[in-house]
Amino acid sequence: MTGTAPAAGKAGTGEAPAAFLEVRDLKIHFPTDDGLVKSVDGLSFELERGRTLGIVGESGSGKSVTSLGVLGLHNKRNANVSGEIWLNGKELVGASQTEVRRLRGREMAMIFQDPLSSMHPFYTVGHQIIEAYRVHNDVSKQVARKHAIDMLGKVGIPKPDKRVDDYPHQFSGGMRQRAMIAMALSCDPELLIADEPTTALDVTVQAQILDLIRDLQQEFNSAVIMITHDLGVVAELADDILVMYAGRCVEYASVDNAFHQPLHPYTWGLLGSMPRLDRERSERLLPIVGSPPSLINVPSGCAFHPRCPYADLNDGKSTTERPELIELEPGHKAACHLPLDKRREIWTDEIRPKL
Amino acid sequence: MFAYIIRRLIGAVVMLLLVSLVTFGIFFWLPKLAGQTTDQIAAGFVGKAPTPEAIQDTKERLGLDDPVLVQYGDYLKGIVAGRDYKAGPTTDKCPAPCFGYSFRSSQPVRETLVDRAPATASLALGAAIIWLAGGITIGVISALRRGSLWDRAAMFIALSGVSLPIYFTGLVSLALFSYSLEIFPGGGSYKDFTDDPVRWFQSLVLPWVTLAFLYAAMYARLTRAGMLETMNEDYIRTARAKGLPEKTVVTKHALRASLTPIMTVFGLDLGLLLGGAVLTESTFGIPGLGRLAIDSIRSGDLPMVLGVTLITSISIVVINLIVDLLYAIVDPRVRLG
Numbered sequence A: 001m002t003g004t005a006p007a008a009g010k011a012g013t014g015e016a017p018a019a020f021l022e023v024r025d026l027k028i029h030f031p032t033d034d035g036l037v038k039s040v041d042g043l044s045f046e047l048e049r050g051r052t053l054g055i056v057g058e059s060g061s062g063k064s065v066t067s068l069g070v071l072g073l074h075n076k077r078n079a080n081v082s083g084e085i086w087l088n089g090k091e092l093v094g095a096s097q098t099e100v101r102r103l104r105g106r107e108m109a110m111i112f113q114d115p116l117s118s119m120h121p122f123y124t125v126g127h128q129i130i131e132a133y134r135v136h137n138d139v140s141k142q143v144a145r146k147h148a149i150d151m152l153g154k155v156g157i158p159k160p161d162k163r164v165d166d167y168p169h170q171f172s173g174g175m176r177q178r179a180m181i182a183m184a185l186s187c188d189p190e191l192l193i194a195d196e197p198t199t200a201l202d203v204t205v206q207a208q209i210l211d212l213i214r215d216l217q218q219e220f221n222s223a224v225i226m227i228t229h230d231l232g233v234v235a236e237l238a239d240d241i242l243v244m245y246a247g248r249c250v251e252y253a254s255v256d257n258a259f260h261q262p263l264h265p266y267t268w269g270l271l272g273s274m275p276r277l278d279r280e281r282s283e284r285l286l287p288i289v290g291s292p293p294s295l296i297n298v299p300s301g302c303a304f305h306p307r308c309p310y311a312d313l314n315d316g317k318s319t320t321e322r323p324e325l326i327e328l329e330p331g332h333k334a335a336c337h338l339p340l341d342k343r344r345e346i347w348t349d350e351i352r353p354k355l
Numbered sequence B: 001m002f003a004y005i006i007r008r009l010i011g012a013v014v015m016l017l018l019v020s021l022v023t024f025g026i027f028f029w030l031p032k033l034a035g036q037t038t039d040q041i042a043a044g045f046v047g048k049a050p051t052p053e054a055i056q057d058t059k060e061r062l063g064l065d066d067p068v069l070v071q072y073g074d075y076l077k078g079i080v081a082g083r084d085y086k087a088g089p090t091t092d093k094c095p096a097p098c099f100g101y102s103f104r105s106s107q108p109v110r111e112t113l114v115d116r117a118p119a120t121a122s123l124a125l126g127a128a129i130i131w132l133a134g135g136i137t138i139g140v141i142s143a144l145r146r147g148s149l150w151d152r153a154a155m156f157i158a159l160s161g162v163s164l165p166i167y168f169t170g171l172v173s174l175a176l177f178s179y180s181l182e183i184f185p186g187g188g189s190y191k192d193f194t195d196d197p198v199r200w201f202q203s204l205v206l207p208w209v210t211l212a213f214l215y216a217a218m219y220a221r222l223t224r225a226g227m228l229e230t231m232n233e234d235y236i237r238t239a240r241a242k243g244l245p246e247k248t249v250v251t252k253h254a255l256r257a258s259l260t261p262i263m264t265v266f267g268l269d270l271g272l273l274l275g276g277a278v279l280t281e282s283t284f285g286i287p288g289l290g291r292l293a294i295d296s297i298r299s300g301d302l303p304m305v306l307g308v309t310l311i312t313s314i315s316i317v318v319i320n321l322i323v324d325l326l327y328a329i330v331d332p333r334v335r336l337g
């Protein structure tokens, strides 16, 4: 599997990229009374059609803020967005509200985490899908309704011609999430962002929804960003992984590399805290010590240093100098001061045996 | 939906029964408990200088010496089905809803109420349209431009609107627009729509605006608060993510969801006003139910006071029933849940 991490030095050039989606040096800051919240602070990645990028990281690492940023859903009045987002040759950060709005729903769509609160309680499921379809397609209500029924059938809602007139509260959680997916896919978006699409659902339904997303992606050949804290979901669905910490990318790798030879201490921590069904409970959890950093006073140097067991091995560089995201192998990047050999050694000798 | 309507209807009927019980209690039963003789109670329904014959007559007509339950039954029957008053050899027919006779005019109370109701209804409904349209529009714009100069100015005016009494704003507007600028006719110029539509309209403009100002202020604040809350809902984000134009997001998705609490308050406000806008009617000299109530209280015209009280209560109950039914139309969770 080949990685799609951007070539170094390309960020901020303002030139249209070859990739379908390219995010360059994205920064999303919120001025608040307590100070400037740097939720996303210099994030770059690329994604091609037909591929899936998994974004993982602890709560508060900036995953949702990133995805809302790509869709242009931040309010200009309380968020400062800078950097570049290129979708299909168009730059979105500098584009007008109207231009971005026209792309939303048609070229890029989003599935949200909580399907109950994400659907309007006063309108039928069908109405909400029809509405999404009709903003971008000049068709009659009947045609749109037929399309909505088709979409509901496609995502596996039984008797879609009846259920189309139900209200969201008459659907079960899993069906609501399916309806959300039908709505997101109603205009054949080329980019689909799923922000924790299964956290509100029980395990069996979770698996069905993930299967559904994978099947639909194959059918439509769309690019998918799958946001989750669940590494299992990523392992199953993604081609590449972007590990986020404090609003930045700390490791970018193919799924294979991320699971079998990760090169960042934070990724090791994530893998260590991932529950595995084939191990005893006591053996498997190696949680990352400490709590996620403040996004107002981000720790100096490497933001992970207060929680990193290897921070002392770098002559103090971990606390003073921010490690750059460096491509260490083709398609595999990490941001850490530890010498590469040392990291491979720690991974093979200390970490892997414990997982 | 059907079960919901039935429940609401039963609720409304129970409310009306309660209202009748309370009014009956206050006007006929409490005085008795307080130790008044039936003669004294009857005197209240006769007028200022009651003759013994008149008192005796009234006592018989109202059946004040009957047991309380029988009295209440007659009273209810009078309202629902009309009632015959036996006065010596003659029998007075009082068709439903029978509230008795005013002793001042000797007219059936019902006729006076029917006479006065159009003025009050014109005033209340006209003002309601203005305050709903104005209050909601201002509230929505304020919420969308939260913290802006517009928002702060609007909310300041709204605050003063809520705190200024009608007789102040009413008199100021009369002084300005009617006596100084002579744009609108002064107080007491009301004519019924059927008699003189132009006059009707001209005489109501100032009362409408004055009354609406008071309520619009409150509705603007209410709408603003509701909109600020709904605009943060997840489904608003979804609506935007679909690529809907902002106008659609605001009106179809956010405003619709913010309207339900406003409807509730509106039901109470309009119901109360339909029973008489006492201060506005007095300030502008509109011969409506509110003025009727004040005049009747002043002259001790008990049957009339009773009639206005009942009309007010009934209008509140009925309007709230309508609001409840509208609720079911607006919010499917009410209808189907």
Ligand SMILES: Nc1ncnc2c1ncn2[C@@H]1O[C@H](COP(=O)(O)OP(=O)(O)OP(=O)(O)O)[C@@H](O)[C@H]1O
Binding pocket: A030, A032, A037, A039, A057, A058, A059, A060, A061, A062, A063, A064, A065, A066, A078, A229, A295
């Ligand atoms: N409008 C805002 N104003 C201020 N801070 C914000 C705003 N939106 C998000 N944040 C902050 O940005 C940080 C990142 O939030 P985000 O929702 O992206 O986290 P996440 O990675 O999606 O976490 P989770 O896994 O819990 O969903 C959080 O600390 C949050 O408090």
Ligand code: SF4
Binding pocket: A264, A265, A266, A302, A303, A304, A305, A306, A308, A309, A310, A311, A314, A318, A323, A335, A336, A337, A338
């Ligand atoms: S740079 Fe230092 S603190 Fe950061 S992950 Fe590497 S070793 Fe740990």
Ligand SMILES: [Mg+2]
Binding pocket: A063, A064, A065, A195
């Ligand atoms: Mg999130």
